[in-house]
Amino acid sequence: MRTEHELAEALKNAANGVSVPADLERGIADRRRRRTRRRHGSLLAAAAVVAVVLGGTAVVRGGHVPPSADPVASAAAGAPDVDDVAAARADQVPRAREVWPEAVATYPKKAADGFKYRPVTALGPTEILLIAERSFEKAGRLEVYDTRTRASRVLATMSPGGKGYYPQDFEVGRDYIAWYGTTPNDDRKWADFWVVPRQGGEPTRVGEVTGDLALVDRIGATGDHIVWSPQSGGVYRMPITGGEPEKVEGSDGLWLDSWPWARDVPGDPVTAEKWRNTNQALLVDLENGTRRTITPPPGVTGLRCSTEWCLGTSGEKALSMRIDGTDVRRPTGFSHMGEEIYGGRFAESEDGPAIYDLATGKAGAIGAASADGVRGGWGRGVSSSSTRVFYWNAHGVETKETCGPMPERQRKALAAEGAAPSPGATVCMTETVEPGDENEILNLAAVPPAG
Amino acid sequence: MDDTFDEFVRARSGALFRYGVALTGNAHDAADLVQEALLRLGDAWRRVVRKDDPEGYVRTVMARQHISWWRRRRREHLVADTPEDGYTDPLLDGDTGLWKEVAGLPPKQRAVLVLRYYEDLPDAEIARILGISQGTVRSQASRALDKLRIQRRAIRMEEV
Incomplete structure (x- = not known):
């Protein structure tokens, strides 16, 4: 006889053993777009970005992933797509490797034992912090990869955690690397906090919290405390040696940016839609109490500032300035920038995609390329505060098409939508394949200082 | 949107x-x-x-x-x-034989097992989701577990 536990394991293994199709969300976007078109009788532009974020970490699937399993979506395309316009302009952006040769390296996709690597951020110009995952999103080890010696070393081996437990965001502090874990698929508001010395060692479980304090927006570590902001705001801390959570003095109405800095907008705009367009007006050093007030230029929304640079939107175009309000510029050639500033002075542009240096005006294209010039996906490091690494497949992407008889269900659905595939029609699935064993990685910590 | x-x-x-x-x-x-x-x-x-x-x-x-x-x-x-x-x-690693047998179950039985053992939901919640009675949830689960030759925990045996 078998046990119920074996059944639970078999279901879990089966579900985790199948990789999530790269075009899954594209399919949803296409279906939605198709219906929208039918309703309004016009072709509406849709965001080109297909992103897969699982259990809280961010793997961005970039703009021009070769589409979609759906025959109607391609047949219906006739009008030019705004994506094409953006792509044409982005083609003029040189590759990041040409712009910042010292900052682009390669790293293996997998460890020797088959664990998959997921970049977190840069520890320095040649060191990348990686999570080695034993199965999808289940972190097994923290490793450091040296892009110069092309060798990795293990910083920490993590305890497995129970069913439904997932380590979430990681953050590099001066002395410690901190992270938290949750059980994202249940309704429980619960999180636990961990640290490991930055040079490596045994992870320490600092403690756990429940309720709204467990809805972590960002996390960090000081020399002796773990610090975090819940989505509801304020910065809290807990001694690494254990103890109760307490609110950091002067942190009312602030969210952690990257310790010791806090700001008056959350780190994660998902938590509250209204914050997306709100301008950041404060940057506060919680260690010494320094408060910098930021004055947004008229008409600017969604302003976000590092200690030196600010990025916002004005008239649907990106706008940057120094934090003191001088040097206001509109980065040319890019219609839209992401909301965050990376590595203190860089912005991510999703048309392209490309990374733009606010200090020098230089831009470098990121993302895997395919033979037909279509850009593939890219990933963003999964640190809690804004990452310093972006990565993509080193050997471009290929598309693989497999065709077979159209499922009757799909044929009927299409017939109901006005298309009329005959019985026995063929349907083709296009998959994106990422050949090779290496990714390219752009390390913003290795880009030379401006000027 | x-x-x-x-x-x-x-x-x-x-x-x-x-x-x-x-x-x-x-x-x-x-x-x-x-x-x-x-x-x-x-x-x-x-x-x-x-x-x-x-x-x-x-x-x-x-x-x-x-x-x-x-x-x-x-x-x-x-x-x-x-x-x-x-x-x-x-x-798939693990018990692929078991997984194949699960795939062969009628969909309602299979849905009950997935909700109970993959989603960890109580029978009352499964009943609400599938729009069936708790008694049906229990009987469907029981039949499926029998087919898969799975030993029930004692407490669940009593419930059934």
Whole structure:
């Protein structure tokens, strides 16, 4: 006889053993777009970005992933797509490797034992912090990869955690690397906090919290405390040696940016839609109490500032300035920038995609390329505060098409939508394949200082 | 469209896809199921978000849709004899024999097992999701477990 536990394991293994199709969300976007078109009788532009974020970490699937399993979506395309316009302009952006040769390296996709690597951020110009995952999103080890010696070393081996437990965001502090874990698929508001010395060692479980304090927006570590902001705001801390959570003095109405800095907008705009367009007006050093007030230029929304640079939107175009309000510029050639500033002075542009240096005006294209010039996906490091690494497949992407008889269900659905595939029609699935064993990685910590 | 819907899709589609694999037994049907369910969620987004449980809504849609699709497919199968059931992914470790047997169960029994052992839901919740009585949940689960030759924990034996 078998046990119920074996059944639970078999279901879990089966579900985790199948990789999530790269075009899954594209399919949803296409279906939605198709219906929208039918309703309004016009072709509406849709965001080109297909992103897969699982259990809280961010793997961005970039703009021009070769589409979609759906025959109607391609047949219906006739009008030019705004994506094409953006792509044409982005083609003029040189590759990041040409712009910042010292900052682009390669790293293996997998460890020797088959664990998959997921970049977190840069520890320095040649060191990348990686999570080695034993199965999808289940972190097994923290490793450091040296892009110069092309060798990795293990910083920490993590305890497995129970069913439904997932380590979430990681953050590099001066002395410690901190992270938290949750059980994202249940309704429980619960999180636990961990640290490991930055040079490596045994992870320490600092403690756990429940309720709204467990809805972590960002996390960090000081020399002796773990610090975090819940989505509801304020910065809290807990001694690494254990103890109760307490609110950091002067942190009312602030969210952690990257310790010791806090700001008056959350780190994660998902938590509250209204914050997306709100301008950041404060940057506060919680260690010494320094408060910098930021004055947004008229008409600017969604302003976000590092200690030196600010990025916002004005008239649907990106706008940057120094934090003191001088040097206001509109980065040319890019219609839209992401909301965050990376590595203190860089912005991510999703048309392209490309990374733009606010200090020098230089831009470098990121993302895997395919033979037909279509850009593939890219990933963003999964640190809690804004990452310093972006990565993509080193050997471009290929598309693989497999065709077979159209499922009757799909044929009927299409017939109901006005298309009329005959019985026995063929349907083709296009998959994106990422050949090779290496990714390219752009390390913003290795880009030379401006000027 | 509300940005929060896109954010939800980005954040949850992977986990929902895996749940879809557990329900349907293969990647193609799982992708179809997730996409269809998210499409419906998109239509109902504002209402569902007000009630604060988009994930529960979409998982419920998927479980029910899985059963109703299967019914329709079986009818088509009988009429047109066009087998098109998906493949079972070979990349599985552990008890693949057990997984194959799960894939062979009728959809309602299978949905009950997935909700109980993959989603860890209590029988009352499973009953609500599938729109059946708790007694039916228990009897479907019991039949499925018998077929799979699975030993019940004593406490559950008493319940049944």
